[in-house]
Amino acid sequence: METSVDRPLLSLRTTLVFLLASLAGAAAGALTAYAGEGTPRGALAGLAAAGVAVRFFDRLVAAEPDDGRPHRAAGDGGGEGAGHG
Helix, strand or coil: CCCCCCCCCCCHHHHHHHHHHHHHHHHHHHHHHHHHHCHHHHHHHHHHHHHHHHHHHHHHCCCCCCCCCCCCCCCCCCCCCCCCC
């Protein structure tokens, strides 16, 4: 029985976050190993950096708006402190 997949396995945003995290982890691991700490410590440093980078890039890369409306930029007159002073 054949099944067709109509949607990709990962979204473009998720793929970008994982790609950036893996690059950051590989760079951190390579630099650690190159600094003379050895391969095991370099691998651990790379895995730790990749784990932290996933969370960092997840927050850095903007999510697509769900409702189709653009989000307000900072300092556009709305929000806390507007009209005070």
